[in-house]
Amino acid sequence: DQQVKQNSPSLSVQEGRISILNCDYTNSMFDYFLWYKKYPAEGPTFLISISSIKDKNEDGRFTVFLNKSAKHLSLHIVPSQPGDSAVYFCAASDRDDKIIFGKGTRLHILP
Amino acid sequence: EAQVTQNPRYLITVTGKKLTVTCSQNMNHEYMSWYRQDPGLGLRQIYYSMNVEVTDKGDVPEGYKVSRKEKRNFPLILESPSPNQTSLYFCASSLYGTGNEQFFGPGTRLTVL
Numbered sequence: 447d448q449q450v451k452q453n454s455p456s457l458s459v460q461e462g463r464i465s466i467l468n469c470d471y472t473n474s475m476f477d478y479f480l481w482y483k484k485y486p487a488e489g490p491t492f493l494i495s496i497s498s499i500k501d502k503n504e505d506g507r508f509t510v511f512l513n514k515s516a517k518h519l520s521l522h523i524v525p526s527q528p529g530d531s532a533v534y535f536c537a538a539s540d541r542d543d544k545i546i547f548g549k550g551t552r553l554h555i556l557p
Numbered sequence: 558e559a560q561v562t563q564n565p566r567y568l569i570t571v572t573g574k575k576l577t578v579t580c581s582q583n584m585n586h587e588y589m590s591w592y593r594q595d596p597g598l599g600l601r602q603i604y605y606s607m608n609v610e611v612t613d614k615g616d617v618p619e620g621y622k623v624s625r626k627e628k629r630n631f632p633l634i635l636e637s638p639s640p641n642q643t644s645l646y647f648c649a650s651s652l653y654g655t656g657n658e659q660f661f662g663p664g665t666r667l668t669v670l
Contacts, residue, residue: 452599478656489561489647489661490600497656535600539655543588543607544615549599 449473450538452548460556465523467551469536472517476538476546479512481521484533484550493534494521523553531555559584563648563662570638571670578633578665580648588651589631590615590659591623593644600647606631607654638669 451470459465471479477498482490496503496510496519503510509522523530536548561582570576582589590605592615602615606625620642622634631650635642645666649659 480655480658482659487664489649489663490659491661492658495656495658537600537655542613543605543654543656544613545590545602545655546616547592547600547602549597 448548450536450546450548452534452536452551454551455549456552456554458554458556459526461528462525465521465526465530465553465555467521467523467534467536467553469519469521469548470517471519471538473538473540473546474514474517476540478539479510479519480537480539480545481508481510482535482537482547484535490535526553526555528555528557559660561648561650561660561662563646563665565665566663567666569668569670572639573637576635576638576667578635578646578648578667580631580633580662581629582631582650582660583629584650584652584660585628586650586652586660587628588654588657588659589625590649590655591621591631591633592647592649593617594647594664595644603633603646605655638667640669643667643669 480495481493484490533550591603604623606612648662651657651659
């Protein structure tokens with residue numbers, strides 16, 4: 447069973463608009479949640495993270511929201527730019543430093 | 558330049574022929590980890606290491622071995638590769654653990670015939 451789910455395999459957003467990527471998890475013992483971005487033929491790169499004791503973290507155009515009661519987090523990208531086209535992985539980390547990744551969402555930014 | 562390097566980048570081998578994929582980081586990171594990426598399955602953790610001589614199983618450790626004899630190196634060993642280990646492999650490191658930013662290598666594409 448998937449502990450971290452990204453239910454949208456792909457998402458298309460107009461350039462300049464807001465991109466919202468969603469992620470659900472099942473294990474309430476996760477203590478950190480992270481987003482990674484991946485371009486083809488490259489390794490993933492870290493984007494932003496949030497501790498389980500917070501509900502929002504912002505870094506420039508990127509904001510992550512955590513709703514613990516719903517076991518849901520989302521990544522907001524505002525405004526979306528062409529270079530944001532990539533695969534985005536949601537990940538959850540536990541206190542034993544294991545990490546579970548979602549299957550990814552491919553984001554297409556349309557001109 | 559701070560980086561994680563993996564070798565080889567591409568490898569085609571045959572079933573049962575032992576192989577090692579090397580991973581090295583120059584950032585003095587405590588934590589290192591191996592992942593495999595498969596279509597439709599995302600990234601799955603194979604093994605990780607909190608420090609020298611300390612290793613632990615991730616989600617999919619079967620068929621793999623690792624060692625951490627030095628802080629900078631974390632090789633992935635396939636003693637008897639099988640076709641279901643055909644995959645894209647990533648090594649990563651971070652200062653302390655998975656709650657910190659992990660830096661990923663460029664990947665190793667392995668094909669087992």
